[in-house]
Each structure stands twice: as structure tokens, then as C-alpha cells.
Amino acid sequence: MVKHVIPKNLQEALNYLYTSDYHVIAGGTDLMIQKRNTADLPPLFNTNMIYLFNLEELKYVIKEETQIRIGSMTSLETLLHHEDIPQLLKDVIKEMASPGIRNMATLAGNIANASPAGDSLVALYLLDALVVLSSVNQNRYLPIEKVIVGPRKTVIQNNELIKEIVIPITTFSKTSWVKVGGRLADAISKVSFAGAVTVEDGRITDFRIALGAVYMTVIRNRSIEKMYKKLSVDSFKKMTPNILDQYQELIKPIDDQRSNKAYRMQVALNIIKDFIDKI
Ligand SMILES: Cc1cc2nc3c(=O)[nH]c(=O)nc-3n(C[C@H](O)[C@H](O)[C@H](O)COP(=O)(O)OP(=O)(O)OC[C@H]3O[C@@H](n4cnc5c(N)ncnc54)[C@H](O)[C@@H]3O)c2cc1C
Structure with missing residues (x-):
């Protein structure tokens, strides 16, 4: 029983x-x-x-x-x-x-x-x-x-x-959360993104990205993040195409009732680019 x-x-x-x-x-x-x-x-x-x-x-x-x-x-x-x-x-x-x-x-x-x-x-x-x-x-x-x-x-x-x-407890200069869903409440994410960055004396000292709903688990890659630490903000921004290429390799979305692979890939890359642009 x-x-x-x-x-x-x-x-x-x-x-x-x-x-x-x-x-x-x-x-x-x-x-x-x-x-x-x-x-x-x-x-x-x-x-x-x-x-x-x-x-x-x-x-x-x-x-x-x-x-x-x-x-x-x-x-x-x-x-x-x-x-x-x-x-x-x-x-x-x-x-x-x-x-x-x-x-x-x-x-x-x-x-x-x-x-x-x-x-x-x-x-x-x-x-x-x-x-x-x-x-x-x-x-x-x-x-x-x-x-x-x-x-x-x-x-x-x-x-x-x-x-x-x-x-x-960590202090960042800037954090960002973006959820793309079908509506504002009670929605399962099609794509989700969290980013954090710390800038000290014009240099990147911490840079983190996590992505949801575009792979089997949440994506967080510390090796990629580490490559861009210590760069000046200008040099970092110039690396945007490389960063996008690196995350494009990791993102492996699925088609389901909420969205499709192509949409999820493009939206995830757009959000990363937007986050970097706004640093
Ligand atoms: C209308 C609706 C909207 C929702 N919107 C969202 C949303 O926007 N985003 C989102 O991420 N989720 C959403 N959810 C899903 C859900 O609300 C979340 O996943 C929530 O955090 C689950 O927590 P719970 O305590 O209710 O888990 P439960 O339903 O109680 O448990 C979920 C699983 O976790 C296990 N579990 C729970 N607690 C423990 C513990 N302490 N130790 C070990 N195992 C444990 C259970 O065995 C079960 O397998 C939504 C659900 C509904 C119904």
C-alpha cells in the first residue's frame, strides 16, 4: 500500500x-x-x-x-x-x-x-x-x-x-537577467540568460554568463569566462565576435512546442551581444 x-x-x-x-x-x-x-x-x-x-x-x-x-x-x-x-x-x-x-x-x-x-x-x-x-x-x-x-x-x-x-556573497558591477517566454507570468522559458561583470580600473575582473533552455542543462563555461578577465573594457568589447562564436558552439537547443532551435540559438546570441554592448 x-x-x-x-x-x-x-x-x-x-x-x-x-x-x-x-x-x-x-x-x-x-x-x-x-x-x-x-x-x-x-x-x-x-x-x-x-x-x-x-x-x-x-x-x-x-x-x-x-x-x-x-x-x-x-x-x-x-x-x-x-x-x-x-x-x-x-x-x-x-x-x-x-x-x-x-x-x-x-x-x-x-x-x-x-x-x-x-x-x-x-x-x-x-x-x-x-x-x-x-x-x-x-x-x-x-x-x-x-x-x-x-x-x-x-x-x-x-x-x-x-x-x-x-x-x-559576491559584488558585481552589473548583473542582468533576461527571460524569453510566451507571456509575462506563468510561462516556461524559451531562452533564459544571466550575466554578471565586474570592472575595476577599466579592466574586466569578473565575467560570467549562464544560459537556460538551450542545452540539456544550464550552460556555464568557466574556461571561456577566464579568457576575457584582465582585458580592458574596450579590448573586451572588441572580442564580442569571438565570444559569440564560443557560445554558439556550446548552445544545442531543441525544437519543442514552445519554440524551435533556430529561434533559440539566435535569441541567445542576441542577448549575449546586448549584455556585452551595455557593459
Ligand atoms: C503555473 C506554473 C508556473 C510555473 N512557472 C515556472 C517558471 O516560471 N519558472 C520555473 O523555473 N518553474 C516554473 N514552474 C515550476 C515549479 O513551480 C518550480 O520548478 C518550483 O521551483 C518547484 O518547487 P516545488 O517546491 O513546488 O517542487 P515539488 O513539486 O515539490 O518537487 C519538484 C521535484 O523536486 C523534488 N524535491 C523537492 N524538494 C526537495 C528536497 N528538499 N530534496 C530533494 N528533492 C526535492 C521532488 O521530489 C520533485 O521531484 C511553474 C509551475 C506551475 C504549476
């Missing part, structure tokens, strides 16, 4: 996951769609389910000297209005879903769902976020790109859950 459990605290949740297989449910905003039943019926959960919504100890934002720690059950809407959340992540969350969904949805759900079009992932890749995976035995601290290994594929084990997301 299918079991549904509602643990009262993290330890109890981890004990359940240790003793049996459960499907974790946080806000449910992805799962309710994935498990949708025929019209007018509630979603059909035919595996054991563990509901995390009572875990108050996972609802927090803690700012430390060098990092911000976000408890995995903190809602997107709470993050949107929290003073310690980086502005770039707020810009992204503001364009995710709609307020009702954001009141339930979590960053952890967006991460574990591992959609190439997951919007928060683009910001989390750009900001070098770490994901803390907890089980009865240990905590694993992994960079987000080591957690997501393909579309809908992660390294999260059956006995683990995402406990928190850690974001290093």
Missing part, C-alpha cells in the same frame, strides 16, 4: 528516507503537474510520499560573513521579499510563475526537478551556488553543476534530501 508521511522535523524525515523509498514533495508545484490525473481528479501519487511542508527548521535565510544559507523549504515568495537575497536571484524569482505558485514553490524543487528551463538554476549557476544534500549518515556539499547531470537527472540519492542552498 502507498504510504504518505508528514515528518515533524528533519531527523524524522531523514529516518523515513533511510528506512524506505519515498518521493519527496516540497511545494508540489512541479509534482502536481507531473502526476496529474484525468480531469477533475486530484493528482495520482502511486509511490510512497514524504511531505516536507511541516519542516519549519528548513525555512530560513541566514546571512554570514561570506555566504547566504537558504533553507530548502523557504518559499520563493519569501526569498523575493528578503533583504539578504542577491538582487539577481530576486530578479529571476520575480518572473517565475505567479504569486500563488511562488508561495508554495521552493528553490530545492526547482533544483531537484532539473529542468533545462528551470529559471532559478540559471542564477544559481551564475552565483556559484552550493547544494547541501543531507542523509542520516552525512551532509554532502556539491556545486550545483555537480548536482544536475542531465535533463531531469540529479545525483540526489533516495535516502537524501536537499537541506540548504549556499550562495557565496
Whole structure:
């Protein structure tokens, strides 16, 4: 028989996951769609389910000297209005879903769902976020790109859950978020982009780009970024054709009901060019 459990605290949740297989449910905003039943019926959960919504100890934002720690059950809407959340992540969350969904949805759900079009992932890749995976035995601290290994594929084990997301505190001269969707709210991205740059004494000291919905996972390439650090802003801008060529090699979009390959490729390159032009 299918079991549904509602643990009262993290330890109890981890004990359940240790003793049996459960499907974790946080806000449910992805799962309710994935498990949708025929019209007018509630979603059909035919595996054991563990509901995390009572875990108050996972609802927090803690700012430390060098990092911000976000408890995995903190809602997107709470993050949107929290003073310690980086502005770039707020810009992204503001364009995710709609307020009702954001009141339930979590960053952890967006991460574990591992959609190439997951919007928060683009910001989390750009900001070098770490994901803390907890089980009865240990905590694993992994960079987000080591957690997501393909579309809908992660390294999260059956006995683990995402406990928190850690974001290093970094100051940039300029950040940018662009989401291309079919409408302003409740839209899945056709293409998404986050960029950040820091200029000191006329030279580029930090340059980062992350792209969503144009490859199997979010694209972030540190080798390309490193090549352009230390250049003067003028020299950097002259490299725009090279930069576009390099990202064109990485972008491998798909055709689907929302858009097609050619559109996604051209729009992604246009957004990168626009970001560089405006530095
Ligand atoms: C109308 C609508 C609009 C949407 N718009 C957007 C949008 O604009 N951009 C976007 O990116 N997404 C969007 N989504 C998708 C969804 O809201 C997000 O992916 C959200 O962040 C999921 O969070 P959740 O807590 O609801 O996840 P759930 O549905 O609870 O879980 C999703 C997956 O994550 C796993 N999971 C959840 N929490 C944990 C944890 N702590 N540890 C381990 N595994 C866990 C679950 O097992 C499940 O596999 C939309 C959804 C709807 C219904």
C-alpha cells in the first residue's frame, strides 16, 4: 500500500528516507503537474510520499560573513521579499510563475526537478551556488553543476534530501537577467540568460554568463569566462565576435512546442551581444 508521511522535523524525515523509498514533495508545484490525473481528479501519487511542508527548521535565510544559507523549504515568495537575497536571484524569482505558485514553490524543487528551463538554476549557476544534500549518515556539499547531470537527472540519492542552498556573497558591477517566454507570468522559458561583470580600473575582473533552455542543462563555461578577465573594457568589447562564436558552439537547443532551435540559438546570441554592448 502507498504510504504518505508528514515528518515533524528533519531527523524524522531523514529516518523515513533511510528506512524506505519515498518521493519527496516540497511545494508540489512541479509534482502536481507531473502526476496529474484525468480531469477533475486530484493528482495520482502511486509511490510512497514524504511531505516536507511541516519542516519549519528548513525555512530560513541566514546571512554570514561570506555566504547566504537558504533553507530548502523557504518559499520563493519569501526569498523575493528578503533583504539578504542577491538582487539577481530576486530578479529571476520575480518572473517565475505567479504569486500563488511562488508561495508554495521552493528553490530545492526547482533544483531537484532539473529542468533545462528551470529559471532559478540559471542564477544559481551564475552565483556559484552550493547544494547541501543531507542523509542520516552525512551532509554532502556539491556545486550545483555537480548536482544536475542531465535533463531531469540529479545525483540526489533516495535516502537524501536537499537541506540548504549556499550562495557565496559576491559584488558585481552589473548583473542582468533576461527571460524569453510566451507571456509575462506563468510561462516556461524559451531562452533564459544571466550575466554578471565586474570592472575595476577599466579592466574586466569578473565575467560570467549562464544560459537556460538551450542545452540539456544550464550552460556555464568557466574556461571561456577566464579568457576575457584582465582585458580592458574596450579590448573586451572588441572580442564580442569571438565570444559569440564560443557560445554558439556550446548552445544545442531543441525544437519543442514552445519554440524551435533556430529561434533559440539566435535569441541567445542576441542577448549575449546586448549584455556585452551595455557593459
Ligand atoms: C503555473 C506554473 C508556473 C510555473 N512557472 C515556472 C517558471 O516560471 N519558472 C520555473 O523555473 N518553474 C516554473 N514552474 C515550476 C515549479 O513551480 C518550480 O520548478 C518550483 O521551483 C518547484 O518547487 P516545488 O517546491 O513546488 O517542487 P515539488 O513539486 O515539490 O518537487 C519538484 C521535484 O523536486 C523534488 N524535491 C523537492 N524538494 C526537495 C528536497 N528538499 N530534496 C530533494 N528533492 C526535492 C521532488 O521530489 C520533485 O521531484 C511553474 C509551475 C506551475 C504549476
